[in-house]
Amino acid sequence: MGSVIINNMTKKFGEFTALHDINLEIEEGEFFALLGPSGCGKTTTMRCIAGFENPTSGKIYIGNNEVENIPANKRNCGMVFQSYALFPHMNVFDNVAYSLNIKELNSSNPVKQLAIYARLLNNRLGKHPKAIQEKVMEILKYVELDKHADRLTSELSGGQQQRVALARALVMEPAVLLMDEPLSNLDQKLRHSMRNTIRTIQQDLGITTIFVTHDQEEAMSMADRIAVMDKGHIVQIGTPTDLYSNPSTPFIADFVGTSNILSGTVAGEENGLVIVKGDGFVLRSANKALKDELNVIIRPEHVKVEAVDSIIDDKKTNVIEGTVIMSTYLGSIVRYDVQVGSYQLIVDTTYSSGSNIFEEGRKVKLTVEHERVLLI
Numbered sequence: 001m002g003s004v005i006i007n008n009m010t011k012k013f014g015e016f017t018a019l020h021d022i023n024l025e026i027e028e029g030e031f032f033a034l035l036g037p038s039g040c041g042k043t044t045t046m047r048c049i050a051g052f053e054n055p056t057s058g059k060i061y062i063g064n065n066e067v068e069n070i071p072a073n074k075r076n077c078g079m080v081f082q083s084y085a086l087f088p089h090m091n092v093f094d095n096v097a098y099s100l101n102i103k104e105l106n107s108s109n110p111v112k113q114l115a116i117y118a119r120l121l122n123n124r125l126g127k128h129p130k131a132i133q134e135k136v137m138e139i140l141k142y143v144e145l146d147k148h149a150d151r152l153t154s155e156l157s158g159g160q161q162q163r164v165a166l167a168r169a170l171v172m173e174p175a176v177l178l179m180d181e182p183l184s185n186l187d188q189k190l191r192h193s194m195r196n197t198i199r200t201i202q203q204d205l206g207i208t209t210i211f212v213t214h215d216q217e218e219a220m221s222m223a224d225r226i227a228v229m230d231k232g233h234i235v236q237i238g239t240p241t242d243l244y245s246n247p248s249t250p251f252i253a254d255f256v257g258t259s260n261i262l263s264g265t266v267a268g269e270e271n272g273l274v275i276v277k278g279d280g281f282v283l284r285s286a287n288k289a290l291k292d293e294l295n296v297i298i299r300p301e302h303v304k305v306e307a308v309d310s311i312i313d314d315k316k317t318n319v320i321e322g323t324v325i326m327s328t329y330l331g332s333i334v335r336y337d338v339q340v341g342s343y344q345l346i347v348d349t350t351y352s353s354g355s356n357i358f359e360e361g362r363k364v365k366l367t368v369e370h371e372r373v374l375l376i
């Protein structure tokens with residue numbers, strides 16, 4: 001049973017409240033990301049689940065168990081850290097076998113304990129029992145490190161070290177896998193391939209995983225659901241598509257993907273569309289307006305750029321006039337910065353060979369469908 005439930009959890013450090021009334025329900029087998037900027041409380045949430053911190057108030061359940069009185073080493077959580085936290089003087093095998101040895105140590109008689117200490121101190125004196133050997137090699141094969149079992153971890157690449165850390169967590173068959181910024185120390189290319197490795201292993205094993213990151217692309221590409229955190233609060237929980245299509249606040253619109261965020265005032269309604277006016281624009285939106293002064297969110301890829309003399313039916317779509325400040329060719333897309341009133345809107349248009357790129361200084365018409373104008 002690997003579900004994790006957090007009810008009304010608050011965590012204070014002295015006078016400072018790091019977590020405000022956190023509520024989360026993470027399903028068994030789910031890949032769940034905690035996403036937010038530095039200092040928002042992601043690691044503290046994770047540390048409370050793992051048992052390294054005690055919440056000031058609130059309850060945590062792992063499976064059916066309320067874990068307040070269960071120490072960290074009995075919570076059945078596997079941890080993977082940004083720093084890997086491997087033993088550099090031990091080889092790959094011994095690093096992975098370490099926790100299994102410790103577990104055995106805790107449940108053995110004093111004579112057997114001596115042999116286990118020998119294993120932990122120097123594996124040549126102590127021989128690993130067959131069960132441990134098989135289990136470690138099985139997991140090393142799984143993370144494709146079985147051929148490096150004898151290598152010191154200090155001799156491995158960052159990606160390989162991270163896979164040792166993952167193997168060390170998985171070998172204990174934890175109910176929940178907790179990963180705190182596990183990919184931050186890797187270069188861009190390795191990060192991409194490790195994302196796939198982790199996701200594939202997680203899906204294969206069906207292990208409930210909580211993954212902390214400040215990288216929205218990482219969270220969006222890996223997680224089933226994401227909780228976005230800000231200043232110790234959970235601001236929104238949803239699937240990657242939910243968060244992208246329906247951000248509940250400008251903070252989320254800005255943090256999850258790129259957004260144009262404009263300030264507007266509701267100026268009436270027409271044919272079921274809300275009319276919003278602001279500096280340099282009048283837009284009609286198919287969204288509901290919950291207040292008169294609001295934020296208008298438009299995603300860059302939902303805007304089209306047309307020549308200023310194009311004839312466009314402005315009853316069917318929004319049309320705003322602007323001036324190109326910059327165009328950047330990015331291969332399959334062209335990104336424009338377009339001045340509209342006091343705003344510089346970002347517009348991404350798909351590029352196919354031979355298509356026209358509007359140069360800087362050109363007056364253009366921007367079109368955006370009514371359904372694509374979000375009101376928050």
Ligand code: ATP
Nearest residue numbers: 013016018036037038039040041042043044045214
């Ligand atoms: P980062 O992405 O930078 O790791 P985070 O979102 O994981 O940030 P936390 O490490 O959970 O943030 O910290 C949340 C807040 O709690 C921060 O303001 C931090 O300074 C504070 N904090 C964390 N641990 C302690 C502590 N032991 N004592 C005092 N304040 C702490």
